[in-house]
Amino acid sequence: MASRFNALKADAHWQQVWDEARTFAADDHSAKPKTYVLEMFPYPSGKIHMGHVRNYTMGDVLARYRRMTGHEVLHPMGWDAFGMPAENAAMEKKVHPGTWTRANIATMKAQLKRLGFALDWTRELATCEPDYYGHEQALFLNFYRSGLVYRKESAVNWDPVDMTVLANEQVIDGRGWRSGALVEKRKLSQWFLKITQFADELLDGLGSLEHWPDKVRLMQENWIGKSQGLQFRFALSDGGSVEVFTTRPDTMFGASFVAVAADHPIAQAVAAGNPDAAAFIERCKQGGTTAAELETQEKLGFDTGLTATHPFGAGELPVYIANFVLMDYGTGAVFGVPAHDQRDFDFATKYALPIRRVVSDGDKTDADFAEAEAWTGPGTLVNSHFLDGMDVEDAKRAVIARAEDGGWGKGSTVYRLRDWGVSRQRYWGTPIPIIHCQSCGEVAVPREQLPVTLPEDVTFDVPGNPLDRHPTWKHVACPQCGGEALRDTDTLDTFADSSWYFIRFASQPDDRPFDRAVAESWLPVAQYIGGVEHAILHLLYARFWTRALRHVGLIDLAEPFTGLFTQGMVTHETYKAADGRWLAPEDVRDGVEIAGGGPVTVGRVEKMSKSKKNTVDPEPIVDQYGADAVRWFMLSDSPPERDLEWSENGIEGAWRFVQRLWRLFDGEAAGDQAATGSDAALDRKLHQTIAGVGADIEALSFNKAVAKLYELTSAIEKAAPSASRDTAIATLMRLVAPMVPHIAEEAWAARAQGGLIADAAWPAVDPAMLVEDEVTIAIQVNGKLRETLTLAKGLPKDEVEAAALAVDKIVRALDGKPPRKVIVVPDRLVNVVL
RNA sequence: GCGGACGUGGCGGAAUCGGUAGACGCUGGAGACUUAAAAUCUUCUGCCCAUGGCGUGCGGGUUCGAGUCCCGCCGUCCGCACCA
Numbered sequence A: 001m002a003s004r005f006n007a008l009k010a011d012a013h014w015q016q017v018w019d020e021a022r023t024f025a026a027d028d029h030s031a032k033p034k035t036y037v038l039e040m041f042p043y044p045s046g047k048i049h050m051g052h053v054r055n056y057t058m059g060d061v062l063a064r065y066r067r068m069t070g071h072e073v074l075h076p077m078g079w080d081a082f083g084m085p086a087e088n089a090a091m092e093k094k095v096h097p098g099t100w101t102r103a104n105i106a107t108m109k110a111q112l113k114r115l116g117f118a119l120d121w122t123r124e125l126a127t128c129e130p131d132y133y134g135h136e137q138a139l140f141l142n143f144y145r146s147g148l149v150y151r152k153e154s155a156v157n158w159d160p161v162d163m164t165v166l167a168n169e170q171v172i173d174g175r176g177w178r179s180g181a182l183v184e185k186r187k188l189s190q191w192f193l194k195i196t197q198f199a200d201e202l203l204d205g206l207g208s209l210e211h212w213p214d215k216v217r218l219m220q221e222n223w224i225g226k227s228q229g230l231q232f233r234f235a236l237s238d239g240g241s242v243e244v245f246t247t248r249p250d251t252m253f254g255a256s257f258v259a260v261a262a263d264h265p266i267a268q269a270v271a272a273g274n275p276d277a278a279a280f281i282e283r284c285k286q287g288g289t290t291a292a293e294l295e296t297q298e299k300l301g302f303d304t305g306l307t308a309t310h311p312f313g314a315g316e317l318p319v320y321i322a323n324f325v326l327m328d329y330g331t332g333a334v335f336g337v338p339a340h341d342q343r344d345f346d347f348a349t350k351y352a353l354p355i356r357r358v359v360s361d362g363d364k365t366d367a368d369f370a371e372a373e374a375w376t377g378p379g380t381l382v383n384s385h386f387l388d389g390m391d392v393e394d395a396k397r398a399v400i401a402r403a404e405d406g407g408w409g410k411g412s413t414v415y416r417l418r419d420w421g422v423s424r425q426r427y428w429g430t431p432i433p434i435i436h437c438q439s440c441g442e443v444a445v446p447r448e449q450l451p452v453t454l455p456e457d458v459t460f461d462v463p464g465n466p467l468d469r470h471p472t473w474k475h476v477a478c479p480q481c482g483g484e485a486l487r488d489t490d491t492l493d494t495f496a497d498s499s500w501y502f503i504r505f506a507s508q509p510d511d512r513p514f515d516r517a518v519a520e521s522w523l524p525v526a527q528y529i530g531g532v533e534h535a536i537l538h539l540l541y542a543r544f545w546t547r548a549l550r551h552v553g554l555i556d557l558a559e560p561f562t563g564l565f566t567q568g569m570v571t572h573e574t575y576k577a578a579d580g581r582w583l584a585p586e587d588v589r590d591g592v593e594i595a596g597g598g599p600v601t602v603g604r605v606e607k608m609s610k611s612k613k614n615t616v617d618p619e620p621i622v623d624q625y626g627a628d629a630v631r632w633f634m635l636s637d638s639p640p641e642r643d644l645e646w647s648e649n650g651i652e653g654a655w656r657f658v659q660r661l662w663r664l665f666d667g668e669a670a671g672d673q674a675a676t677g678s679d680a681a682l683d684r685k686l687h688q689t690i691a692g693v694g695a696d697i698e699a700l701s702f703n704k705a706v707a708k709l710y711e712l713t714s715a716i717e718k719a720a721p722s723a724s725r726d727t728a729i730a731t732l733m734r735l736v737a738p739m740v741p742h743i744a745e746e747a748w749a750a751r752a753q754g755g756l757i758a759d760a761a762w763p764a765v766d767p768a769m770l771v772e773d774e775v776t777i778a779i780q781v782n783g784k785l786r787e788t789l790t791l792a793k794g795l796p797k798d799e800v801e802a803a804a805l806a807v808d809k810i811v812r813a814l815d816g817k818p819p820r821k822v823i824v825v826p827d828r829l830v831n832v833v834l
Numbered sequence B: 001g002c003g004g005a006c007g008u009g010g011c012g013g014a015a016u017c018g019g020u021a022g023a024c025g026c027u028g029g030a031g032a033c034u035u036a037a038a039a040u041c042u043u044c045u046g047c048c049c050a051u052g053g054c055g056u057g058c059g060g061g062u063u064c065g066a067g068u069c070c071c072g073c074c075g076u077c078c079g080c081a082c083c084a
Helices: A007-021 A050-068 A084-093 A095-112 A128-146 A195-208 A214-224 A249-254 A265-272 A274-286 A293-297 A342-351 A392-406 A503-504 A516-522 A537-551 A618-627 A627-635 A648-669 A680-698 A704-718 A721-737 A741-750 A797-805 A808-814
Strands: A034-039 A071-073 A149-159 A165-166 A183-194 A226-236 A241-246 A255-262 A300-309 A316-322 A335-336 A410-413 A434-437 A441-443 A475-477 A486-487 A527-531 A564-567 A570-577 A600-607 A774-781 A784-792 A820-826 A831-832
Touching: A007 A618, A007 A627, A007 A741, A034 A050, A034 A503, A034 A516, A050 A071, A050 A527, A050 A564, A050 A570, A050 A618, A050 A627, A050 A680, A084 A095, A128 A149, A128 A214, A128 A441, A128 A503, A195 A214, A195 A226, A195 A410, A195 A537, A214 A537, A214 A564, A214 A820, A226 A392, A241 A255, A241 A335, A249 A392, A265 A300, A265 A316, A274 A300, A274 A316, A274 A392, A316 A342, A335 A342, A392 A410, A503 A516, A503 A537, A564 A721, A618 A627, A618 A648, A627 A648, A627 A704, A627 A741, A648 A704, A648 A721, A648 A741, A680 A704, A680 A721, A704 A721, A721 A741, A774 A797, A774 A808, A784 A797, A784 A808, A797 A808, A797 A831, A808 A831
Parallel strands: A034 A071, A034 A527, A255 A316, A527 A564, A774 A831
Antiparallel strands: A149 A165, A149 A183, A226 A241, A226 A300, A226 A410, A255 A335, A300 A316, A434 A441, A434 A486, A475 A486, A570 A600, A774 A784, A820 A831
């Protein structure tokens, strides 16, 4: 009699076995082909959530499958452990960020272990430990010596209450997200990494990333934002000049004004002697920054009274200060061509500037042109002297050539991408290993003095940077002259920490960041899995860091991640009480609030979030159903790139399936009579499933693999006892092992197969077993299904046609007349055309 | 505004090359077992005016045949955003 599968007992047992045997420790010296499977490492915020469970389950199935197919798999885990939440906790709970972080790591590690992930814990790392960030400091200094790091004054978002710099994402409607204070623009000396030096490489490299989602590649492409055009100077009526950039040099003869940004030096100079101009600039700065405001904001300008001389002698253009020109893109100045740019059109309309058409799209004449909007498409140049008759692209080249010949301008490329500002006025990050000396200037901390460690005795009772106000930490002797000097009290952006952790996982010597040969033997990461929210920043920074390492000669690797997969979120229904309070799922039963019995409104299905209270904590779920059921549910139903809705029924269903498996496995092991005889249909089903599930896992189509395994399970359940059935059950153990490893080990052991199923080989497909001897053929009339026939596979066309035409319904449909046409697709269908 | 993705039963979804739409799961119905319940098993479950007809957001088109290809709409979601 089959017993129930005791998941809690089996989970704990097999997790301990794997741990003790170091089953999933990756061997650097293995002769097997190596493969690196990686999920984005978590921030240790407290407890794991369902999103982690889904992410890591997907990676785990792939890692376990690759092991079974003969690969040496590197599948590590660690902690992205620096960051603001730890400092916030320090302020709110009076606990040291390190204490808080390490406690969270311990909790979350225990939770991850309970899910039975095939992780190499021997390589665990936390970015907040000196044995990680010290090496990061060494890499930073390496970049510094190679000219990839520089320091410059730059405007930052400054929260005057918290006394700290805020990232753009932390500024909400112009106010600090925590303090609510109006954010100021402040000039601060900041460290920058020269990501723009690699802009072209990073853009071109996207083309080689075939196994990345198109969406992510496109987002990165847009983020890099390459534009090619002409950069040149206008001579100004006051004797000065202004440099502009344009992607449309072909429309030069349509120019009717020049506009500069409000914070452009020319605007500033004008404002100095003109209160109206100063007032206008002030007004520009007050403009809202939200999408909606920008969309509706009127194009405003202030006529400086200056004029700019057209380089081709086509007159003088008025120079405006305009609110729609951005200082930090291009040169902060543009020339306006109202006929062929919508913003310029709006502006010219408002200020009654000429609208001169210079590109004709063929149909339209001057008369019916451009009363309402600018023409930005292709066409033939008109009203443009030497450009007349050229198409847009030829005209661009012609103007750039003339500018370069004449020495007043040159073809140039502009990127939207900015250099990466990495200075943060925070405690809980990697200290920037630079010393500022009165006499020597910036001095790199010598290698033997690394790591520059964080002081432990810091306070968070007042706002500001604890490193900066620490009584002694920043005071050091200058490594060069020995005189009094100060440490840089900023720490690195935490995106730096996550820009190379995957290399440190591959190789972690004590005395250097990584061993080149070992790292190169694992990298690039074959499959990287994580949330789409990292599509731009993290993935771009990691790609940059890798190229920078290559640039300084530390590794021969262009792209860190060959394959990228962005998984969907875990969602749940939301619940609201009559008074508008959000309710947690566990507070609701049968449509009423458990406490008090008040009515509950079921709201939208949304991403699990604390604010909507629709989270489900994985831990009690694992307690109740076991790791395998949770894993199985995470893989079922929804395609992995889409959102997965958590539901009670769903996890129940997964749990039922685990028990179904157990009835098969246990019944077999319990010594049901060894059956004899073969079952050709079941053999075929089995081998089709082996092939299909393997392909589905490789494609990360876990939901399809799950469906195939359900089918095979049902087929085995229904099959009469036979040797084929025994084989199918034994094989099923291995097929489900990557997904539900605990029950698979339990069954494998009970069957005395020897060794661990985690080390077993993936079953081989016997191609001979895949061959069907009969096929079902669709019989259609005019493309509509009328009947199906089961015929021998590979029957000649004429025999299939004859069989189809003999079918009752077809005879009736033909009504004695010959068909106009009969289409026969071998082994597929017959379509009778009347 | 620009760019992208998606739209299939009550729900999540499947259909790899243009060839039987709705696999598989969930929900729901009926039945078996049981004193009863749970568990389990069997069976049904796209819609309708049902020997047939209609069905993959809507309208056209190509084709012997369209969820799949083409054209034009509508809707939802995501990303970027005055980018010169």
